[in-house]
Amino acid sequence: MDKVKPGMIVERAIIGSTGEILLNKGVHIDARYIQRLKDIGVPAIYVRDENIGKVEYDEVVSNQTRLEALSVARDVVTNLRLRSDFDIRRVNKVVDDLVSELVTSRDLLVALIDMRAANDEGFYHSVNTTVLSVITGLGMGYNDKQLRQLACGALFHDIGVILLPPELLKKPTPLSPEENKQILKHPELGFQILRKKEGVSLMSAHVALQHHEKFDGSGYPRGLAGDEICEYARIVAVTAIYDNFVGLGSNKQLVLPHQAIQYLIKYGGIWFDPEILKVFVGIIAVFPIGSVVQLNSGVQALVTRANKNHPSRPVVRVFKNRLGARVAPPFEIDLEANPEYFIQTIVVEEP
Known part of the structure; x- marks a missing residue:
């Protein structure tokens, strides 16, 4: 800004x-x-x-559907805070809309960084995690029923957090061991909310319960490992961490997709299911549209289009030569078709 x-x-x-x-x-x-x-x-x-x-650029989900999903997530949380029920029909409708649009967009890469306000309260994170999870499910060959169960679980994976004391979540100083124990209860709290709700499948509820389990058994609340963890939860374990990294809020340092992916790969087979991770990496544009990059030739360019077959080799538009002078008019290079060129670094500054 x-x-x-x-x-x-x-x-x-x-x-x-x-x-x-x-x-x-x-x-x-x-x-x-x-x-x-x-x-x-x-x-x-x-x-x-x-x-x-x-x-x-192509949006994988329309603004209208994204806005409705944000509204539904907010209303569910508001109702639960007031100890009121929430409308499962509205939840199912937005889940259906999200899945339908993402099925249509299955050939698109997630190519943009989402900007969110500092006081978002996690609603944007919930919706983004859902979008990323459903696209991953598509890559794994899920049918419509599986995609909808996965979407519902992803949308409310952190719902147990709302039952924690607000002062605990906003505490500016490190948590005491006892306070940390309270935080670690949120998966079970979320599971209890969802499993009691008519119209929410038990598989969706298990996403809330198990999304902090780790592939090697070092997670919580039950220390499950490998296939003991529900597959939907193994997907959300990847997508939620990725979105936490790249979701740009005003109190966060910029983490670019290729950096987040490097982190996930580092812990593949340890914290994350390596097979799910392989599918997930294939849906992310490593260099988002709008990124300013420097090629190995020394020129600066703007990423203008993602390549599905080679996410790390997008189409770029060269606008500065290797001496830093403006190129007029700018011209494009498809890195997939021109292997002699590659992205050397991302330039985190204005063009």
Whole structure:
């Protein structure tokens, strides 16, 4: 946000912590908008750069469906905090919509970094974890019933957290051993909520119970290992950690997809199921659209399109030569078709 200037144009809709659209694509930003976005903790936005040209991108899920999923997640949590019931029909409807759209988008890579406000309370994380989980399930050949069970479990994998004391979750100092024990109870609390809810499958409830179990048996609450852990929970163990890394909030340091993937691979077979991890890595664009990269030739380029067959070799648009001078007009290189070029590093600065 520190680099946003009045007159810039929003290139991707900015969504607030309650699921509302703050600014739509195409809006010209003024000083008032900039200050408001900073005030509510939006850390970064996508803007149009006329010097580089138009960049097309495909959303794996429409804004409308994403917003409805955010709204459903928020309403469920609000009702449970008030010791009230929640509408399972609305949950099932949004799960159906998410799965239907993702089935249609099965050939797309997850190619964009999601920006979320600092006070999001985890709703965006829940929805993103669901999207990533369903795409992973598609890669594993799941049928519609399995995808819906997985989606429901992923959407509410952390629901037990709402039964913990709020002051514990917001405590600025390290937790005592007793307080840490309380935190570790949230999987079982979440399981109890979901297993008692008519219309939620036991398989979905087990995602809440087991998503902190680790492949080598070192997780909690039961120390399960390997195939003892429900497969849906093994998927969410991967997708939730990945989204925690790359979901850019104002209080987080930027972690890029290739760095998050390196971390997951490091612990493959230890904390994470290696077969699930292999499928998951195939659905992520290692270099997100909009990333500024430097090629081995020394030129700087913008990632404009992901390659499904080679996620680490996208299409890039060169806009600076190796001496740092602007290239006019910019030109594209498909790294998949030109093996002599490769991405040497990501440039974390404005073009």
